[in-house]
Amino acid sequence: MSIKIAIIRDEPVFGERACETISKEFETEMFEVESPKGIFIDDIEISPSLIEKLAKFDLIITYIKQADMTLELIEQLHEKVSWIIVGVWRGEGFKKQLLKYKNVSVPDAMCELEGNKGNSVFKEFTEKFGKPDIKINCQGERIAEIDVIRGSPCGATDFMAKDMIGKEATDIDITAKKAGLRIQHYPCRGHKLRLFADEESHKQIASQLHHDAVKKALNENKKEK
CATH class of the missing domain: 3.40.50 (Rossmann fold)
Incomplete structure (x- = not known):
């Protein structure tokens, strides 16, 4: 279809x-x-x-x-x-x-x-498109490839994925946190779409969703290794 x-x-x-x-x-x-x-x-x-x-x-x-x-x-x-x-x-x-x-x-x-x-x-x-879902392939201690299975319609997931290639991933929690923080640098307009909503809260929602997606993908990659 x-x-x-x-x-x-x-x-x-x-x-x-x-x-x-x-x-x-x-x-x-x-x-x-x-x-x-x-x-x-x-x-x-x-x-x-x-x-x-x-x-x-x-x-x-x-x-x-x-x-x-x-x-x-x-x-x-x-x-x-x-x-x-x-x-x-x-x-x-x-x-x-x-x-x-x-x-x-x-x-x-x-x-x-x-x-x-x-x-x-x-x-x-x-x-x-929607709630981010990614697959990560690590070579050694670094991220070699990220496949965006489902990403934010605004392009934030692609932005994050490109930025993370080559980054160290020995500590899953730290890497996921860095990925979430990177999303906050993307010019999200979510607070403007939800009228009267708070800009920081929307950035935090997007950040948390991407943090969770990266953490899940890194854990799955670890299991596969």
Whole structure:
């Protein structure tokens, strides 16, 4: 199966790296939409031609900050596409509204995505993108190769993997900690996607997820040796 993915945003700062990273594995296209100003607006209009274009995709990733625009888009598309991932959302109440649609994911961070939820499109996507999963090959005391099985859609996992090649790995805990700290140097925008969220907390979430992936991979490599 080869899925088609649409990324839709209402601000140019969002989605660029995700589009670049995801397009290496799947056919991906970026769409721009102009949201009305303000947090909540009574009347939302979305071009029928845009809905028609988006309906031809299998999976939609939204980076729309305007809450009512997000809701309206999902209302019009949830029966036309296989799955929708909401990358920008505000507050637990809004999250509950979004989750009433059975084919919608509302992750706290895009690098937390995992599981197939009984949907073949979502399964195929999360086999490549979401919660980091890597395989490490060590030669002697150093990391010789890292295979990114599943990585963050923003490219942070690839960034970390390239940086770790050649690094010493005699102490698994220290190496995993260094890998996690390296993620904090990647310009993560997770705090901007979760509106009003704390920047450091999102960096720590991403850092911990990658720390755990490296520690698991190093332990598996040790067992194989």
